[in-house]
Amino acid sequence: MGERKIIYLDHHATTPVDLRVLQDMLPYFTEVYGNAASIDHEYGYEAKQAVDKAREQIAKAINAQSEEIIFTSGATESDNIALFGVAEKYGHRGKHIITAVTEHKAVLDCCKRLEEMGYTVTYLPVDEFGLIDLQSLEKAITPKTILISIMAANNEIGTIAPLEEIGRIAKKHNVFFHSDAAQAVGHIPIDVQKMNIDILSISGHKLYGPKGIGVLYRRKSNPRVNLSPVIYGGGHEKGLRSGTLNVPAIVGIGKAVELACKEMAPAEKRYRQLTDYLWKALKTDFPGILLNGHPEKRLAHNLNISIPGIESKALIVLLKDVAVSAGSACTTNSVEPSHVICALGFGEGRAHNAIRISVGRFTGAEDIEQAVQSLSKAVKGLLQLSSV
Ligand SMILES: Cc1ncc(COP(=O)(O)O)c(C=O)c1O
Structure with a gap:
């Protein structure tokens, strides 16, 4: 790599x-x-x-x-x-x-x-x-x-x-x-x-x-x-x-x-801190951001978001130093929007905007800091492009 x-x-x-x-x-x-x-x-x-x-x-x-x-x-x-x-x-x-x-x-x-x-x-x-x-x-x-x-x-x-x-x-x-x-x-x-x-x-x-x-x-x-x-x-x-x-x-x-x-209990606590931080930081930069999934009954290492106006595929192409996903690994070759996000009932647009972020055992706070910066930069770039 x-x-x-x-x-x-x-x-x-x-x-x-x-x-x-x-x-x-x-x-x-x-x-x-x-x-x-x-x-x-x-x-x-x-x-x-x-x-x-x-x-x-x-x-x-x-x-x-x-x-x-x-x-x-x-x-x-x-x-x-x-x-x-x-x-x-x-x-x-x-x-x-x-x-x-x-x-x-x-x-x-x-x-x-x-x-x-x-x-x-x-x-x-x-x-x-x-x-x-x-x-x-x-x-x-x-x-x-x-x-x-x-x-x-x-x-x-x-x-x-x-x-x-x-x-x-x-x-x-x-x-x-x-x-x-x-x-x-x-x-x-x-x-x-x-x-x-x-x-x-x-x-x-x-x-x-x-x-x-x-x-x-x-x-x-x-x-x-x-x-x-x-x-x-x-x-x-x-x-x-x-x-x-x-x-x-x-x-x-x-x-x-x-x-x-x-190691489940301490890992969960740490994951929760990382994903909470990520969510709050992105929400500050993009107040319109939406959380996909349940606010509490969710895996602590998961954060699935949709930013209105941002096509997740375009964002992922632009994000050179952060590996996130637009859907599940097994369906990433398909151009169909995620069947899971569509099932939530908000329409296909939200599915096209969905980004799945999942932290892990070796993810540090500094990685999240870097990811926030890269994500914000890429999203701002795309928003600017679409407003031209
Ligand atoms: C919920 C769920 N079921 C099944 C699978 C497939 O697992 P495996 O790669 O071990 O066949 C995955 C992996 O993407 C999954 O997330």
């Missing part, structure tokens, strides 16, 4: 690997490189032990049991197993699924495919803050409903869903509850027991772990969730996800989850 420092404020897209995580991973590339399924010798046995430890670290972090942890390639795959897995196993009971319009494409595109396969999907709308209405959720449940899939925290606006309440409704009606927690685990407390979550998706690279690794939590009992696999083969991960285990990455996600949960 050359000599010039670019301030990275796009931690919803991905995070750097924490050096403490990397340190733990390294021996598993070159020293303990055994196949965790070939446990007749020390190489494989040690690899399996490392995988078992990671399973325990993750289970402990979300109040699950280690047998309920399945390793996948990321939250996208976990979401796919959750949706198609439930649909295939429980389709005989009913073919109705409930989700929300603001979900990640990893859930929405599975739903689209399921519709093509004969399932019915209810896409719940959200209010101006990105929250679903709990009464509407309960009303949407029919005797044919087999799954509710609602994300824990939104990847664009950071709005945190009322997971406990959703879990209570799902349990009351005997419907499975899946939550895509890619942006939530390690940032907000997740307790699958207290929240009655039956299936949960986690991503390694959103919490200072490596890319290409994820977790699917699947409840073992009360109620047991049976899932059909999406990938078939050697029967790894209880037959749910075949393929040789990526031991270094599994060690990495285990450590990353453990660290993020241990």
Whole structure:
């Protein structure tokens, strides 16, 4: 990336690997490189032990049991197993699924495919803050409903869903509850027991772990969730996800989850200070600025703003020393305005103006100071251009 420092404020897209995580991973590339399924010798046995430890670290972090942890390639795959897995196993009971319009494409595109396969999907709308209405959720449940899939925290606006309440409704009606927690685990407390979550998706690279690794939590009992696999083969991960285990990455996600949960409270406080400062500084310079998402029920490291008259794509091109995003990483190639911001009901204009800023573990106060200056300069430049 050359000599010039670019301030990275796009931690919803991905995070750097924490050096403490990397340190733990390294021996598993070159020293303990055994196949965790070939446990007749020390190489494989040690690899399996490392995988078992990671399973325990993750289970402990979300109040699950280690047998309920399945390793996948990321939250996208976990979401796919959750949706198609439930649909295939429980389709005989009913073919109705409930989700929300603001979900990640990893859930929405599975739903689209399921519709093509004969399932019915209810896409719940959200209010101006990105929250679903709990009464509407309960009303949407029919005797044919087999799954509710609602994300824990939104990847664009950071709005945190009322997971406990959703879990209570799902349990009351005997419907499975899946939550895509890619942006939530390690940032907000997740307790699958207290929240009655039956299936949960986690991503390694959103919490200072490596890319290409994820977790699917699947409840073992009360109620047991049976899932059909999406990938078939050697029967790894209880037959749910075949393929040789990526031991270094599994060690990495285990450590990353453990660290993020241990350091959650002080990190949240620091993130809140940084994003509050950023918001107030920008608001002083541009009083018309709008906050997208919920003012309180939001991830502390998220700030999603719209500045009227400023096209986010143009701003991002102009911002040479700050890395922010105009939407979610998975849809940045599209020219469509963000489906999440559009769902808030303010019209497409606000979506075209939306900028997602997300601070992280290694973001300092001086980085935010610099970002404010660069953002203000770029916005003023664009406003001047448009007034000519
Ligand atoms: C909410 C959410 N779900 C799923 C994903 C996909 O995760 P992964 O990159 O691990 O497949 C992301 C990442 O963009 C996300 O933010």
